[in-house]
Amino acid sequence: MTDPVTAWHRLAGDTVLLDGFHALKHALRFRAEVPVAVTADRTAALALADELAPDVRDTLAALLAEVPHETYTSLVPRPHPTAVAALAVRPSRASNLAKLAHTPRTAPVVVLDNPRNLGNAGAVIRLAAGFGATGVVTTGTVDPWHPTVVRGGAGLHFATAVERLDVTDLPPGPLFALDPEGDDIRGIKLPDDAVLAFGSERTGLSPELRARADHLLALPMRPQVSSYNLATSVAMTLYHWSSGAS
Numbered sequence: 001m002t003d004p005v006t007a008w009h010r011l012a013g014d015t016v017l018l019d020g021f022h023a024l025k026h027a028l029r030f031r032a033e034v035p036v037a038v039t040a041d042r043t044a045a046l047a048l049a050d051e052l053a054p055d056v057r058d059t060l061a062a063l064l065a066e067v068p069h070e071t072y073t074s075l076v077p078r079p080h081p082t083a084v085a086a087l088a089v090r091p092s093r094a095s096n097l098a099k100l101a102h103t104p105r106t107a108p109v110v111v112l113d114n115p116r117n118l119g120n121a122g123a124v125i126r127l128a129a130g131f132g133a134t135g136v137v138t139t140g141t142v143d144p145w146h147p148t149v150v151r152g153g154a155g156l157h158f159a160t161a162v163e164r165l166d167v168t169d170l171p172p173g174p175l176f177a178l179d180p181e182g183d184d185i186r187g188i189k190l191p192d193d194a195v196l197a198f199g200s201e202r203t204g205l206s207p208e209l210r211a212r213a214d215h216l217l218a219l220p221m222r223p224q225v226s227s228y229n230l231a232t233s234v235a236m237t238l239y240h241w242s243s244g245a246s
């Protein structure tokens with residue numbers, strides 16, 4: 001068997017870092033391929049699994065290799081309190097694009113139009129996973145698989161289809177763009193095949209996305225408030241969809 005540190009160094013450039021017990025737990029639950037996982041304290045990690053993740057406990061027991069604490073800290077950019085780290089294989093772009101394009105769709109796709117804050121993007125992927133959204137598409141330059149986004153997503157990139165696309169290549173379905181100037185969302189029932197688009201933290205929706213939108217929708221907000229945070233806007237909109245309300 002290859003020793004885990006050698007395997008780590010061989011795989012690190014082409015894989016996704018799962019930082020901490022919870023990210024690894026989530027990734028395994030959503031069937032990520034995890035070729036290597038290390039911990040500085042296997043007993044503590046398996047005790048956490050007994051308590052919080054009995055469903056993946058056996059998988060973790062088979063996967064987790066204990067390494068000295070200094071070795072663990074040398075493998076990660078900043079140590080996690082659970083002293084667990086793993087590398088997962090990024091799903092192929094082709095498989096994600098097929099999931100995003102598949103119709104009929106049973107849950108919306110979330111589009112982040114040129115997001116700038118990597119933590120926001122991670123939080124949105126976690127929300128999309130929680131609501132069972134079909135996927136999260138980003139436009140613009142940010143890679144939604146950037147390590148900081150993956151960290152913010154808590155291993156849930158594997159629970160939904162996450163890809164970057166141009167505005168011209170967005171998945172099919174009616175495009176609802178969220179903007180404080182739109183019609184009140186409370187009067188609209190969002191369909192399961194909706195594409196729900198949100199603007200950049202700095203500049204809002206791009207002209208290209210605005211031009212393609214079928215509907216502009218606003219979240220309720222007092223007049224003196226300019227806008228909500230991007231991730232909280234996604235949360236409210238996905239909640240509105242999930243409630244089936246109009």
Ligand SMILES: C[S@@+](CC[C@H](N)C(=O)[O-])C[C@H]1O[C@@H](n2cnc3c(N)ncnc32)[C@H](O)[C@@H]1O
Binds near residue numbers: 177179197219221228
């Ligand atoms: C932080 S806001 C962008 C603020 C930006 N300065 C602007 O000019 O729009 C990020 C995104 O969240 C969504 N958003 C925030 N508040 C909203 C509201 N009250 N109604 C609808 N969408 C909202 C929009 O999609 C917006 O583009």
